Amino acid sequence: MAGSRVIVVGAGPAGVRAAEILAEAGLAPIVINEGSRDGGQIYRRQPDNFSRPPSKLYGTEAAKATALHAAFDGLRRRVDYRPDTLAWNVTPGVLHTVHHGQTQDIPFDALIVCSGATDRLMPVKGWNLSGTYSLGAAQIALKAQAVSIGRRVAFLGTGPLLYLVASQYQAAGAEVAGVFDTSPFALRVKALPKLLARPAVLAKGLALVAKLKRAGIPVETGVTPVEIAGTPDAGVSGLVLRDRAGRVREIACDAVALGYHLRPETQLADLARCDFAFDAESRQWLPTIDADGRSSVPGVYLAGDGARILGADGAEAAGALAALAALRDLGHDVADGRIDALRRDCARMDRFRRGLVEAFPWPAANAAALPDETVVCRCEAITAGELRRVARAMGATEANRAKAFSRVGMGRCQGRYCGQAGAEIIAAAIDTPVESVGRLRGQAPVKPFSLSATPLADQKGTEQGTPA
Amino acid sequence: MHRDPDGSDRVGPDAGPPRHPRFVRLDETGRTPVRFTIDGRAATALEGDTLLVALLSNGAALRRSEFGDGVRAGFCLMGACQDCWVWTSDGGRLRACSTSVADGLSIATEQPEASWPVLA
Ligand SMILES: Cc1cc2nc3c(=O)[nH]c(=O)nc-3n(C[C@H](O)[C@H](O)[C@H](O)COP(=O)(O)OP(=O)(O)OC[C@H]3O[C@@H](n4cnc5c(N)ncnc54)[C@H](O)[C@@H]3O)c2cc1C
Ligand code: FES
Numbered sequence: 385m386a387g388s389r390v391i392v393v394g395a396g397p398a399g400v401r402a403a404e405i406l407a408e409a410g411l412a413p414i415v416i417n418e419g420s421r422d423g424g425q426i427y428r429r430q431p432d433n434f435s436r437p438p439s440k441l442y443g444t445e446a447a448k449a450t451a452l453h454a455a456f457d458g459l460r461r462r463v464d465y466r467p468d469t470l471a472w473n474v475t476p477g478v479l480h481t482v483h484h485g486q487t488q489d490i491p492f493d494a495l496i497v498c499s500g501a502t503d504r505l506m507p508v509k510g511w512n513l514s515g516t517y518s519l520g521a522a523q524i525a526l527k528a529q530a531v532s533i534g535r536r537v538a539f540l541g542t543g544p545l546l547y548l549v550a551s552q553y554q555a556a557g558a559e560v561a562g563v564f565d566t567s568p569f570a571l572r573v574k575a576l577p578k579l580l581a582r583p584a585v586l587a588k589g590l591a592l593v594a595k596l597k598r599a600g601i602p603v604e605t606g607v608t609p610v611e612i613a614g615t616p617d618a619g620v621s622g623l624v625l626r627d628r629a630g631r632v633r634e635i636a637c638d639a640v641a642l643g644y645h646l647r648p649e650t651q652l653a654d655l656a657r658c659d660f661a662f663d664a665e666s667r668q669w670l671p672t673i674d675a676d677g678r679s680s681v682p683g684v685y686l687a688g689d690g691a692r693i694l695g696a697d698g699a700e701a702a703g704a705l706a707a708l709a710a711l712r713d714l715g716h717d718v719a720d721g722r723i724d725a726l727r728r729d730c731a732r733m734d735r736f737r738r739g740l741v742e743a744f745p746w747p748a749a750n751a752a753a754l755p756d757e758t759v760v761c762r763c764e765a766i767t768a769g770e771l772r773r774v775a776r777a778m779g780a781t782e783a784n785r786a787k788a789f790s791r792v793g794m795g796r797c798q799g800r801y802c803g804q805a806g807a808e809i810i811a812a813a814i815d816t817p818v819e820s821v822g823r824l825r826g827q828a829p830v831k832p833f834s835l836s837a838t839p840l841a842d843q844k845g846t847e848q849g850t851p852a
Numbered sequence: 853m854h855r856d857p858d859g860s861d862r863v864g865p866d867a868g869p870p871r872h873p874r875f876v877r878l879d880e881t882g883r884t885p886v887r888f889t890i891d892g893r894a895a896t897a898l899e900g901d902t903l904l905v906a907l908l909s910n911g912a913a914l915r916r917s918e919f920g921d922g923v924r925a926g927f928c929l930m931g932a933c934q935d936c937w938v939w940t941s942d943g944g945r946l947r948a949c950s951t952s953v954a955d956g957l958s959i960a961t962e963q964p965e966a967s968w969p970v971l972a
Binding site: 515 | 896901912913919923926928934
């Protein structure tokens with residue numbers, strides 16, 4: 385009970401709210417965070433010697449950002465905060481961490497994983513050219529470093545973040561070449577009933593688009609990406625796309641921010657051996673959770689964008705809810721009313737999430753249509769043609785046993801950025817449903833790191849490379 | 853559009869001085885300057901810059917892809933893609949997007965004493 389060892393991974397909105405509930409209950413949770421500062425992605429904090437005010441950094445969300453930062457600052461003496469620490473593996477009852485090259489294994493009674501999301505990426509010919517960044521990267525450059533990823537930036541992909549980041553660039557004085565959305569506008573209308581689950585968020589989204597248009601920035605929907613143009617040595621020089629009217633055009637730019645909404649970071653859940661299920665709406669594998677964030681493994685809880693892309697408010701609610709579930713499972717008294725209210729919040733957020741998936745769908749057909757010479761795996765320059773050859777040579781049955789996949793999951797990013805498109809390419813090549821080609825499993829270490837001066841002196845400098 | 857006259861972005865020890873920064877500073881330019889070197893040449897960044905921002909404010913790329921498809925300049929900026937590895941002159945590997953630039957740092961855009969084919 386009071387002596388229970390609870391670990392929270394992540395200090396974004398979900399992790400902070402989870403830690404807060406645990407501290408309130410008198411537990412002193414360990415909070416593991418890869419970054420040096422709390423806030424997570426959306427409320428990412430800038431370095432200490434930067435001076436932009438919260439209103440400039442977080443716009444309409446400034447009050448929420450400051451509240452979350454203040455909440456965590458207030459917790460610092462009641463939680464064991466471990467920044468710059470990567471949780472790199474989970475084995476039964478033990479979280480494996482590394483901090484500045486020093487590893488530590490921490491036993492737990494409950495583990496709440498709030499690992500957030502990364503951009504969901506659809507390759508396009510030329511996306512391996514320098515100057516192509518993930519949409520999230522474009523935002524991090526601006527938020528955390530006050531720089532633009534280029535002189536003239538085109539935003540390509542789909543999802544609400546596409547418009548948000550473009551408008552943040554415009555407001556910060558960067559030149560925006562345009563916002564090019566693969567989703568047709570009609571889908572947004574169709575998704576309205578679900579999007580109305582959060583009218584205020586919907587209104588903010590509409591205001592963003594209006595603001596971009598007022599600023600004279602081209603905003604196009606229903607486009608098909610053709611190619612990011614440029615040369616291997618100079619990088620990006622333009623974006624070629626087929627517009628809604630079927631015309632192929634090139635937009636001059638020296639940087640492309642590319643993103644198709646988000647995908648949960650589920651490696652730790654995978655390593656903890658949590659069950660996953662295929663979510664047909666978003667066409668991706670998600671860890672199975674109950675309404676409160678319990679995974680299929682007792683003692684392991686999943687919350688925030690790392691489980692479902694509910695957005696920042698949803699992450700706060702889900703983090704709190706998962707912590708209450710953990711407390712209850714550890715034998716603490718938790719009032720039903722608190723849980724019920726948070727469940728209602730999360731259900732509303734989930735309805736909105738499904739609206740976003742409907743309005744800004746993952747363009748699976750684009751993967752199937754990628755020209756053979758397109759690099760799919762940026763890490764090791766594996767092309768769509770190579771993947772198709774491997775899948776076809778193997779035959780549908782074997783590829784269904786997920787072997788065809790291994791080629792695209794072996795690079796530096798461990799398949800984070802090519803895995804989902806790779807599955808679509810393989811599935812289309814052998815004419816089988818995407819869920820039947822399986823999925824890439826999270827592998828330890830979840831990210832490569834170097835060991836230094838560990839108690840085992842002979843390990844100095846040993847690489848923990850990306851596993852095969 | 854900015855482009856080297858010869859169309860190349862210069863990385864690697866023999867590539868000459870880095871030109872045409874890829875990144876554009878929009879704000880927070882009043883910070884204390886930090887001096888470091890890129891492939892032996894002097895460069896300046898600002899305190900609080902990540903190494904990635906420091907490098908791409910001085911040139912257009914970080915390294916050459918070991919798979920022969922051109923130069924690389926990072927991709928995710930959040931420690932997830934590992935596209936931004938560079939080296940210190942004594943051979944240590946750094947992930948540029950999650951490392952802060954520091955006075956006196958000496959950066960190599962090619963792995964010292966390593967030959968690319970080994971990795972290919
Ligand atoms: C780049 C990016 C930008 C975004 N920008 C916006 C935005 O502007 N507006 C918006 O509404 N939504 C945005 N989102 C969505 C946003 O992430 C969420 O709404 C919200 O931040 C989710 O909160 P979270 O706590 O679930 O995860 P996050 O805020 O992502 O926090 C996760 C935390 O976990 C840590 N972590 C992850 N894995 C490990 C590990 N293995 N070991 C140690 N620590 C770990 C990370 O360092 C991070 O601090 C963005 C997402 C991304 C990926
Ligand atoms: S740019 Fe992706 S890890 Fe540094």
